[in-house]
Amino acid sequence: MTDTVGAARERILVVDDSEMNRSILADMLSEKFDVTEAEDGEVALEILSKQAHAFSLVLLDIVMPVKDGFDVLTEMNRTGLIENLPVIMISAETASAQIERAYELGATDFITRPFDASIVYRRVLNTIFLYAKQRKLMGVIEQQIDEKEQNSSMMVDILSHIVEFRNGESGLHILHVRTITDFLLHKLVKKTTRYTLTDADISVISMASALHDIGKIGIDDKILNKPGKLTAEEFAVMKSHSVIGANMLQSLTAYKDNPLVRHAYEICRWHHERWDGKGYPDGLKGDDIPISAQIVALADVYDALTSERVYKPALTGEQAKQMILRGECGSFNPLLLECFADEFDSICAMFTGCITDNVARREVRNLADAALHSNGIAASDRTLKLLDYERMKYSFYEQLTDEIQFEYNAETNILRLSPFGANKLGVDTEIVNPAANRLLKDQLGDEWFGNLGKVLQQTTPSDPEYKCECQLAINGEMRWYSVIMRVIWTDEIQPTISSVIGKIADVNTTHVAISELKEKSMRDPLTGLLNRAGAKEELQHKFDSFPDRKFAVAVFDIDRFKSANDKYGHQFGDKVLKELAERLLHSTRVHDICARVGGDEFVIVFDYDADYDIHAIVARVFKSLCGKVDDFDLTVSMGIAEMTCKSQSFASLFKQADIALYVTKNGGKNAYAFYDKSMGDAVAH
Numbered sequence: 001m002t003d004t005v006g007a008a009r010e011r012i013l014v015v016d017d018s019e020m021n022r023s024i025l026a027d028m029l030s031e032k033f034d035v036t037e038a039e040d041g042e043v044a045l046e047i048l049s050k051q052a053h054a055f056s057l058v059l060l061d062i063v064m065p066v067k068d069g070f071d072v073l074t075e076m077n078r079t080g081l082i083e084n085l086p087v088i089m090i091s092a093e094t095a096s097a098q099i100e101r102a103y104e105l106g107a108t109d110f111i112t113r114p115f116d117a118s119i120v121y122r123r124v125l126n127t128i129f130l131y132a133k134q135r136k137l138m139g140v141i142e143q144q145i146d147e148k149e150q151n152s153s154m155m156v157d158i159l160s161h162i163v164e165f166r167n168g169e170s171g172l173h174i175l176h177v178r179t180i181t182d183f184l185l186h187k188l189v190k191k192t193t194r195y196t197l198t199d200a201d202i203s204v205i206s207m208a209s210a211l212h213d214i215g216k217i218g219i220d221d222k223i224l225n226k227p228g229k230l231t232a233e234e235f236a237v238m239k240s241h242s243v244i245g246a247n248m249l250q251s252l253t254a255y256k257d258n259p260l261v262r263h264a265y266e267i268c269r270w271h272h273e274r275w276d277g278k279g280y281p282d283g284l285k286g287d288d289i290p291i292s293a294q295i296v297a298l299a300d301v302y303d304a305l306t307s308e309r310v311y312k313p314a315l316t317g318e319q320a321k322q323m324i325l326r327g328e329c330g331s332f333n334p335l336l337l338e339c340f341a342d343e344f345d346s347i348c349a350m351f352t353g354c355i356t357d358n359v360a361r362r363e364v365r366n367l368a369d370a371a372l373h374s375n376g377i378a379a380s381d382r383t384l385k386l387l388d389y390e391r392m393k394y395s396f397y398e399q400l401t402d403e404i405q406f407e408y409n410a411e412t413n414i415l416r417l418s419p420f421g422a423n424k425l426g427v428d429t430e431i432v433n434p435a436a437n438r439l440l441k442d443q444l445g446d447e448w449f450g451n452l453g454k455v456l457q458q459t460t461p462s463d464p465e466y467k468c469e470c471q472l473a474i475n476g477e478m479r480w481y482s483v484i485m486r487v488i489w490t491d492e493i494q495p496t497i498s499s500v501i502g503k504i505a506d507v508n509t510t511h512v513a514i515s516e517l518k519e520k521s522m523r524d525p526l527t528g529l530l531n532r533a534g535a536k537e538e539l540q541h542k543f544d545s546f547p548d549r550k551f552a553v554a555v556f557d558i559d560r561f562k563s564a565n566d567k568y569g570h571q572f573g574d575k576v577l578k579e580l581a582e583r584l585l586h587s588t589r590v591h592d593i594c595a596r597v598g599g600d601e602f603v604i605v606f607d608y609d610a611d612y613d614i615h616a617i618v619a620r621v622f623k624s625l626c627g628k629v630d631d632f633d634l635t636v637s638m639g640i641a642e643m644t645c646k647s648q649s650f651a652s653l654f655k656q657a658d659i660a661l662y663v664t665k666n667g668g669k670n671a672y673a674f675y676d677k678s679m680g681d682a683v684a685h
Contacts, residue, residue, distance in 0.1 A: 009034050010056035010128055015044040015072065016090065017064040021113070025059060025090075028117045029124060041067030045075055052081050056128050060107075062091040062098065073105035082106040086127045173303055174210045180299035180347055182206040187339040188295070194335070195291050201259075205292045208264040212271050212296050215245025225612070242272050243281050266290040271297045276331040287333075294333050298340060301329045302347070308620065317348045404504040408434070415440075421504075425474065443474050456500060459487045472504070524596040526574060527581035535595035539605060539650050542593070549607055552614050553650070554621075555657040556638035558600040559669040564632050572630070579629050580636075587624035603654075614642060615674070622672050637665045638672035 011034045016022045019039070026035045036055070038044040041064050048055070062069035069089060076082040086108040091098070099110050108127050111120060185202045188195060197205075216224060219241050223234045230238060245268035255261045270284060270293035277285030279297075289297075305320035315323075321344055323329055325337060332340075340347075404421035408414070415434040422429040425443045434440055459466055464487040472481050485502030522534030530538060542549070558564075558580065565573040577600065584594050584602065593605040604621070608614060618640055626635045639660025641653045660675040673679075 011036065011054055012057050012059060012124065013038060013044060013047060013055050014059045015041065015064070015069070016059075016061040018061075021061070021090075025120070028120050032121070033124070040064045041069065041072040044072055048076070048081060048085075049079075052085060055085060056131070057124060058085060058087045059090055059111075059124070060087050062089060062102070070101065070105060073102070073107065077106055084131075086131050088123060088127060173307060176303040176307075177212065177296065177299045178206050178209050180302060181209040181295050183343045183346055184295045184299065184336065184339050187343050188291075188336070191339060191342075192335060197291070204259045205263050205267075205295070208260055208267055208292065209296045209299065211245070211249075211264045212267045212300060213241065213245070214248060214264075215241035215243065215268060217248075218244040239272070239280050242269050245269070263290075263292045266293050267296045269293070271300060273297065274330040275333050279330065294336060298324070298332050298336055302340075305329070308623070317344070406502055406504075408500040410500070444472055456485070456487055464488070466502075527578055527596050529581050529584070529602075530593065530595040532595065532597040535593055535597065535603060535605075538593050542605070542607060543650060546607070550612075550614075550643055551650075551653065552606040552608070552618075552640055552642045553653040553657045554604040554606070554618060554638055554640045554672075555654065555661050556602055556604075556625075556636045556672070557661070559635045559637055561600040568630075568632070572632075576629050576632060576634060580625060580634065583625050583627075584621075587621045614640075618672065618674075626670065635670035636672075637661060637669050639664055639675065640672060641675040 009032070012029060013036050014022050014025050014029075015038045016025070017040050022037045022039075026037065029035055036047065038047055041060075044058070044060070045067065048058075060069045060072055067075075069091070073082065073087065076085070076087070082105075087106065088109040088111055089099075089102045089107045090111045090113065092113045102110055109123055111123060182202065185197060185205060189197050189202070219238060223230065223237055226234065246265050249261055249265045249268060250256070252258075252261055267290075269281065270279075270289050273279035273282065273284045273289045273293060274297075275286060275289070275294075277283050279289075302320055302324060305315045305323065306317055308314040321341075324332070325341065403418075404424055405418035406421060407416045409416075413433050415431045417425070417427065417429050417431070419429060425440065427437065427439045427443070431437050431440060456466065466483075466485045466487070468483050469480055470483060471478055474481075481504050483502065483504050485500050487500050522530060522537065524531045542551075558576065561573065561576070564576060577596070580602070581594075581596065584604070588594055588604060588606075591607045593603075593607070595603045597603050606614060606617060608617065618638075622636070622638060628634065639657045639662070641656035641660060643653060656675040656679075659679050660673045663679045664671050664673045667673075
């Protein structure tokens, strides 16, 4: 094809019972396109059934023997080919009824005989170009939805991880509940029409499931992490977390009609209700319990049974399944139990790491596929609905930040601001031609708009992000702000800016303390953990800022790591290191320090209150680090030192932890030990 569309030659199928007509069209198009000919509709359908993907366009006559053009269009509709393969009708017929029927059956354009070579070529070129651009647009949409879905998911995970870190549990509980919820919802809608759930409903419910225990934020740590059996009074307090979480969400009055908030409320309040009415807090029975809460209840019970807790060991998946099916964990919807039994192998596969595609990615793909498989105006409407759905979820999180979030579309010259940003600047949320908007320019200044275009043009498709700090007179107050923008590029002819997304945040509220260059210098590039220098600086900061906190240091390395490198290669060794770092981040708490200090050596600094059992915390983290990476048995050896007095230095803690590691490795691998004075004496001798 021509350079304006692509370097590869596009392939066109010409379908006409007249050899003369086929020859004329082939002569017109063969210089720029590869042309395949079919003498009637039946031959055309046979060709398309085998290699439809090879063609970019079909030129189709109406009046033909065996199968006419309308028969071909009907079959292309039945098989779905019409969705991705454009068809231009060719005929001497000019009756409006014929033309209207062709368009109703999905034809993209209509050309009448006799042919004008320039018109035929231009219409063919435009149609192919249009469909190529649409496919590219779908790719951009998928990328945007992917990024927004990841960010939305990240925000929910952050909120729910806060609960789990307080609860001393692994962050995998959130992922497990969410994934099981997704499995069961998809199975349920296939099994019955009793519950009307769209793909969008399933996506929202799956995400909202991550907030099922957010009410535990309001439960006292001593009850939340008590290793033994709770008293009746303590259990009553623990049960109140469902109402606390529901009340937290209900207080978000600005988002009361938001589907994510609504489903999260249902799940928070009623995920401990049971089918027979013997649950809490309201004693709901049967389908009086929202289906979202019913499914999360089942997912939550299964994962709780198969996970280790401070008060119990983990059960096997089969043991948990039998307990649930026998009603030992309360009664559940019989239909859901059928779905659970049907999907049990998939759930077990997830727990053993056999599922490589996560829920969020599947949701994004579903959304993009829905857009791709619509056509014409319907596709555009569907795309807008999907993007509106993403924006709806983002509005839920805007209250958590004091940032002016914005999106600028270069093609339409429209700037869209988050409600917080519009209120902060005193302007509308949607502004056409923002450079000419007086109110906006009064806030951001003429210089801002003058420099913005120049700065954005300096970005490239491979390096699309722009960051800076600048002074802006917002609401008459001159202050420093941090600006982050990401440019989205298109490149049909040459790279051009399509749109820009970004935010403006007060430097003082975002706590910008170090430069980007310094931040990178403090991180291990392979695992993303702090390196030795970064850990040292972070430790000193903690030690100076929190003199009354308790600390423990764990030093560990990977058993037989050299043999893994020698056997599988350094690329596999890097994979093991990254997998270990991910497990480490999942099993530790947000205020703990995790660092890779060299090779396969890692350090954890536990920051905890006196009420925490550091031995139980270390046992949980140690267990979570070990497991399979492909065929390699990943185990570690660890030494731990506890701070025994406030005057003890971090240097002495590290030394003691290192001694404990040395003793552990001499006694065998895949173990951990806490430092005691006898170890120091043994090493000294």
